Amino acid sequence: xxxxxxxxxxxxxxxEPEELAAGTLDPEGACMAGLFPEDLLTATxxxxxxxxxxxxxxxxxxxxxxxxxVERVVLALNAVNEAHDGSAYETDERELxxxxxxxxxxxxxxxxxxxxxxxxxxxxQITDKWRKW
Numbered sequence: 001x002x003x004x005x006x007x008x009x010x011x012x013x014x015x016e017p018e019e020l021a022a023g024t025l026d027p028e029g030a031c032m033a034g035l036f037p038e039d040l041l042t043a044t045x046x047x048x049x050x051x052x053x054x055x056x057x058x059x060x061x062x063x064x065x066x067x068x069x070v071e072r073v074v075l076a077l078n079a080v081n082e083a084h085d086g087s088a089y090e091t092d093e094r095e096l097x098x099x100x101x102x103x104x105x106x107x108x109x110x111x112x113x114x115x116x117x118x119x120x121x122x123x124x125q126i127t128d129k130w131r132k133w
Contacts, residue, residue: 002103005096006045009036040080040088047076051101055108063118066110073101074130081133089133098127 012032019025051073058066077097081088089097102123105112113123121128 002100002107004045004048005093005100006041006048008096009041040084043080043083044077047073047080050076052104055104058108058110063115066105066115070101070105070126071130074127078130078132094133098124101127
């Protein structure tokens with residue numbers, strides 16, 4: 001199963017104190033907790049919970065239904081990003097979120113290459129129409 005970005009971020013937060021104690025991380029480089037406050041993680045997880053629930057219904061979905069699921073998750077993530085002054089998801093976070101959406105769709109039987117090609121899009125453009133993060 002695709003690993004949630006929030007899991008990766010939480011692991012990074014948990015590792016920083018250990019790295020600081022071991023002297024393998026410069027204190028000035030310790031930033032995970034600041035980048036990923038609990039309210040951001042909780043809000044992102046809530047969005048991903050809904051996305052995962054909707055994925056279970058895609059077995060016989062048509063293109064419009066699949067794009068509807070993508071649109072809803074992206075718009076919900078836009079709202080989380082806006083609630084954090086438009087800076088919740090930077091480049092690395094965006095890439096993880098897009099990869100998570102891609103992998104999750106694929107795991108639920110969506111041929112993303114074929115889907116996007118049918119609509120004149122490249123594989124990695126599936127979120128572009130709605131994404132503001």
